[in-house]
Amino acid sequence: MTTETMQVDGEKAAVPPTASAARWKWRSSEGGVLxxxxxxxxLVWALMVGVPLLWALWSSFKTSGEILTHPWSLPTDFHFDNWSRAWSKANIGQYFLNTAFVVGLSTFGTMLLGSMAAYVLARFEFPGNRFIYFLFVGGMAFPVVMVLVPLFFVTKNLGILNTLPGLVLIYIAYSLPFTVFFMTAFFRTLPTTVAEAALIDGASHTRTFFQIMLPMAKPGIISIGIFNILGQWNQYLLPLVLNQGDTKNWVLTQGLADLAVQQGYQGDWGALFAGLSIAMLPVLAVYIVFQKQVQAGLTAGALK
Amino acid sequence: MRHGKYRFIIGFLAIPLALYGVLVISPFLQDFQISLTSWSGLTPEKNFIGLDNYQKLMHNDLFWKALWHNVLLLLFVPVVTLGFGLFFAFMLNVGGRRRGSAGVAGVRGSGLYKVIFFFPQVLSITIIAILWQQIYNPDPENGMLNSLLSSVGLSSLQQSWLGDSSIALICIMVVMVWANVGFYVVLFSAGMASIPGEIYEAALLDGASRVKTFFRITLPLLRDTVATAWVYMGIIAMDAFIYVQLMSVNVGGPDESTDVVPLLLYKTAFRDNSQYGMAAAMGVAMLIVTLVFAILSMRLSRRERIEF
Structure with missing residues (x-):
């Protein structure tokens, strides 16, 4: 920005020439209306987004009677018993822990295996490199719902249907396409000289990868890690079909969907909203703390 | 660079490839095979019946109805979502009181707006669908939306929302838009921020207004991002499984007015007498529609890239 234009447009313009002054005035009124x-x-959109979420939160402190007769009123006193009922009786606590277990392992596995494959595909030339790359990337193009029937029987035959470790493996497999796609592009942008120096100094390829390349790829790993954590935490379709056995093994999304159906019969709306709040608050809290990284992580794929 | 290169490559690729091959590639290929059988899971061997399932699908009214709903979602949800996304991103980045050094000025508190707009994006669609199911509660006094309408004197606008087959699909579209706009506001804002200031300076010196600047400079330079977003949004609209499964009355109702192909596939395979062959054929049909959409979108948006 040159100082000249600063003076025309900036507020501090000491003595603006008359013609410019007229234009400046017009500009600032244009700005004011806009x-x-x-x-x-x-503000309207912010309210449209915020109010339903707040409504769920404050409803979680009301009795079911209050929720029905005065859907808009604030809670008269705080019924934390809704929360404890949702946590223990509706098993939301158990589902929460199951989800944390599955997502913890599967995100770790996705990042490790995805980075390993991506590094090899980005940095080494060998016959079939392109083919394997497109095999992975092609996985982004087809709808997951399409494979539900065969996948159901594949997992059944492997004995991993309706098990949490099975869910971990499935999550990893279905997160690989995007992870490999993104990390391959990321490894290509890193300089080659550091790795070459390490190899000349006698480090093995494996050691070079874990001690040099992986730390260098940290920004990419954080972005895609966040992307995978959220995607796997919120996954519903895969567990619905492949983890429908024992309710003890359910993940959070299954538990919430079931809670919603149950409340239709039992009329325990307080517990339903408490369950929704329990599922919502930790994610929103983590998001608010790491908002920059989360926004960057989730939009990384579309911006490239 | 030579020592053990191939051993290293194989060692690093073996596990990811094996996992991917067994759990993704093999089911994908099996789907085509199963779609040519009348398999219902009861017998280990699958009866080959050629293209019978596809033929039946062509004459299945429920399938066409569900596909039509997907097409409606594909037509309206991306346009409205991206439209809102661009509009709000424009407001955030150009609506400031004073022009900044880049020639356009962001509004005050644009960071806060973005944080709030992005909320639905980090929440599970399950939570969003259940929450909105409660909001759409048809009871004139108990429902959040209905009681809101009556409290502002608009009782005549009260509806049974998801219970009314003529508007149920629209209600679901609204939720899909609600859930996705924030992501695109953030995406487009990031895209706008990456446009270099000198371009705006030049427009500023030429005396272009904000609105003109936006339509003549910002929007054309965002073209690639908008095209990518369009494909993303189209894939979301083609799915819609979770929204419809959790929100609609009678899973796809009332009167199949909200049924979509993924949901019909799910019901065909896992709820009603396990017609796996038919469900697999629906899966192949979905793949075809999705690919046609993706290829068409990419063709339409192909243009010379402006590098900056």
């Missing part, structure tokens, strides 16, 4: 418009629209 500004007011912007805030109105943005």
């Amino acid at each position: 500004n007011a418009f912007s805030h109105v629209f943005l």
Whole structure:
């Protein structure tokens, strides 16, 4: 920005020439109208997003009677018993731990296996390299619902149907296409000289990867790691079909869907909203703390 | 560079490839095979019946109805979502009171707006669908939306929402838009921020207004991002499984007015007498529609890239 234009447009313009002054005035009124418009629209959308979430939260403290007769009122006193009922009786606590177990292992596995495959595909030339790359990347193009029937029987025959370790393996397999796609691109952008120096110093390829390349790829790993954690934490379709056995093994999304159906019969709306809040709050809390990284991580794939 | 290169390559690729091959590639290929059989899972051997399932599918009204709903979602949800996304991103980045050094100014608190807009993106669709099912509660006094309408004197607008077959699908579309707009606001804002300031300076010196700047400079330079977003959004619209399964009355109702192909596939395979062959054929049909959409979108959006 040159100082000249600063003076025309900036507020601190000491003695603006008359012609410019007229234009400056017009500009700032244009800005004023737009500004007011912007805030109105943005505020309306912010309310449309925020109010339903807040509504669920404050409903979780009300009795079912209050929720039904006065859906909009604030809770008169705080019924934490809704939360404890949801946590223990509706097993949300158990489902929460199951989900944490599955997602913890599967994200770790996805990042490890995805980075290993991506590194080899990005840095080494060998026959079949392109073919394997497109095999992985092609996985992004087809709808998962399409393979539900055969996948059901594959997992059944392997003996991993309706088990949590089975779910871990399935999550890893279905997260690989995007992870390999992104990490391959990322490894290509890293300089080759550091790895070459390590190899000349006698480090093995494996050691070079784990001690040099992986730490260098940290920004990419964080982005895609966040992407995978959220995607796997929120997964519903795969567990619905492949983990429908013992309710003890359910993940959070299955538990919530079941809670919603159950409340239709039992009328325990307080527990339903408490269950929703239990599922919602930790994710939102983590998001608010790491908002920059989460936004970057989730949009990374589309921006490249 | 030579020592043990191939051993290393094989060692690093073996596990990911094996896992991917067994759990993704092999089911994918089996789907085509199963779609040519009348298999219902009861017998170990699968009866080959050629293209019978596809023929039946062509004459299945429920399938066409479900596919039509997917097409409606594909037509409306991406357009509305991306439209809102661009509009809000424009407001955030250009709506500021004073022009900044880049010629356009972001509104105050744009960071906060973005944080709030992005909330639905980090939540599970399961949570969103259950929450909105409660909001759409048809009871005139108990439902959140209905009681809101009556409290502002618009009782005449009260609906049974998801229970009314003429508007149930629209209600679901609204939720899909609600859930996705924030992502695109953030995406487009990031895209706008990566456009270099000198371009805006040039427009500024030429006396272009904000609105003109947006339509003549920002939007054309965002073209690639919008095209990618369009494909993303189309894939979301083609699916819609979770929304419909959790929100609709009678899973796809009332009167199949909200049924979509993925849900019909799920019901055909896992709820109603396990017609695995038919379900697999629906899967292949879905693949074809998705690929046609993706290829068409990429063709339409192909243009010379502007590097900056």
